[in-house]
Amino acid sequence: MVAAAQLGVLAACVVLFVPMGLAGWHLSRNKMLFFSGALFITLAVGVHIAPYFPVASQFLISTLTPSFSSSPPFRPFSCFSFLHDVSFLPLDSPSTFDWFPARSRSADCRFQKLSRSETGELLNGSWILVAGDSQARLLVLALLRLLLDRSAMEAVEVDLFRRHSDYHTVISELGMKLDFVWSPFESNITSLLQRLRGGPRLPEVLVAGSGLWHMLHVNNASDYGESLASVRKSAASIVPPFSSGLAMQPPHMFWLGMPTLLNPMLNTEEKKVKMSRIIWEAYDQEVDDSGVLRSSGGSFVLLDIGSLSHNCGQQCTTDGMHYGGVVYEAALQVMLNALLIESQQRI
Numbered sequence: 001m002v003a004a005a006q007l008g009v010l011a012a013c014v015v016l017f018v019p020m021g022l023a024g025w026h027l028s029r030n031k032m033l034f035f036s037g038a039l040f041i042t043l044a045v046g047v048h049i050a051p052y053f054p055v056a057s058q059f060l061i062s063t064l065t066p067s068f069s070s071s072p073p074f075r076p077f078s079c080f081s082f083l084h085d086v087s088f089l090p091l092d093s094p095s096t097f098d099w100f101p102a103r104s105r106s107a108d109c110r111f112q113k114l115s116r117s118e119t120g121e122l123l124n125g126s127w128i129l130v131a132g133d134s135q136a137r138l139l140v141l142a143l144l145r146l147l148l149d150r151s152a153m154e155a156v157e158v159d160l161f162r163r164h165s166d167y168h169t170v171i172s173e174l175g176m177k178l179d180f181v182w183s184p185f186e187s188n189i190t191s192l193l194q195r196l197r198g199g200p201r202l203p204e205v206l207v208a209g210s211g212l213w214h215m216l217h218v219n220n221a222s223d224y225g226e227s228l229a230s231v232r233k234s235a236a237s238i239v240p241p242f243s244s245g246l247a248m249q250p251p252h253m254f255w256l257g258m259p260t261l262l263n264p265m266l267n268t269e270e271k272k273v274k275m276s277r278i279i280w281e282a283y284d285q286e287v288d289d290s291g292v293l294r295s296s297g298g299s300f301v302l303l304d305i306g307s308l309s310h311n312c313g314q315q316c317t318t319d320g321m322h323y324g325g326v327v328y329e330a331a332l333q334v335m336l337n338a339l340l341i342e343s344q345q346r347i
């Protein structure tokens with residue numbers, strides 16, 4: 001209450017003295033009245049809508065700082081480049097693997113494998129939106145596996161394996177909303193971004209990625225590049241301009257890269273022809289050239305499924321395209337670490 005009263009007095013002073021200052025600055029009386037009125041309205045509106053925006057500003061900041069169980073080390077932005085240094089090692093039984101963060105070249109960039117409770121703290125209260133093809137679905141599964149126990153997971157897997165459909169869930173203990181939007185083509189991602197732009201809430205974390213469907217059904221890298229340019233534009237304009245007066249935080253955005261394709265293992269002749277190494281490289285180059293990625297001025301941080309799946313290699317896939325859960329677990333942890341680093345920089 002005291003703080004509110006002080007704020008009120010401060011606001012009154014601003015409304016009174018700023019226009020008086022402007023008057024000293026040779027403004028006419030009408031202009032002074034205009035400024036006074038405009039200031040009053042801005043402050044009044046500001047005071048009334050401010051309480052509706054605490055969620056956005058608290059996200060990932062209040063949740064993290066003092067309460068984080070093993071207080072995360074401060075890591076600079078430059079650590080992003082080390083996050084994908086991961087190795088995969090076989091476990092006792094054949095065809096099961098675990099992954100380990102490689103010993104980083106930089107001691108400041110220690111990778112943290114986040115536990116269930118740390119991930120819960122990090123994502124508490126947030127909306128996670130994932131849009132893409134089956135790679136994106138596998139990332140969603142990895143996230144749910146980390147957050148849910150086995151019995152809850154069995155029910156989820158039935159829904160999530162229903163091909164080509166959306167999936168929505170709320171994890172109520174965490175107040176966390178998770179949406180998977182089936183978006184095999186870049187145009188699907190673009191239209192999703194455009195729908196978000198006009199909406200009342202933006203997700204805190206947005207993961208998007210596609211390319212394999214375009215490769216198989218359109219098979220034209222420069223056309224893919226053009227579609228990505230639309231994704232880049234709609235991602236950049238997702239946050240209303242500051243002048244509109246709405247204090248929305250942009251989501252943390254991640255681009256899910258295409259997996260390494262092992263051509264001889266692909267399960268149809270058409271795929272073997274259209275999804276060759278040369279075409280994969282041309283598509284990958286378009287991602288770099290299109291400017292969707294943060295590294296080339298865009299909004300998305302790359303989750304490099306290409307390099308992770310390459311590291312895991314042939315023993316981690318049965319169809320040369322979809323990899324075992326361990327690859328997407330590693331990608332998920334790369335994302336969580338990136339979120340930790342980003343939220344530390346924002347404090």
Ligand SMILES: *[C@@H]1O[C@H](CO)[C@@H](O)[C@H](O)[C@H]1NC(C)=O
Nearest residue numbers: 117120121124125173174175
């Ligand atoms: C999530 O946040 C709410 C409100 O801040 C808190 O009561 C709850 O304990 C948190 N849950 C976890 C698992 O951190």
Ligand SMILES: *[C@@H]1O[C@H](CO)[C@@H](O)[C@H](O)[C@H]1NC(C)=O
Nearest residue numbers: 182183184185186187188189
């Ligand atoms: C995705 O985009 C394609 C091509 O633009 C369209 O045919 C299809 O209906 C879209 N799918 C969804 C789920 O929006």
Ligand SMILES: *[C@@H]1O[C@H](CO)[C@@H](O)[C@H](O)[C@H]1NC(C)=O
Nearest residue numbers: 218219220221222223224226
């Ligand atoms: C590939 O896509 C580009 C851009 O959409 C188009 O101009 C070109 O004609 C396409 N090439 C083929 C072989 O269809």
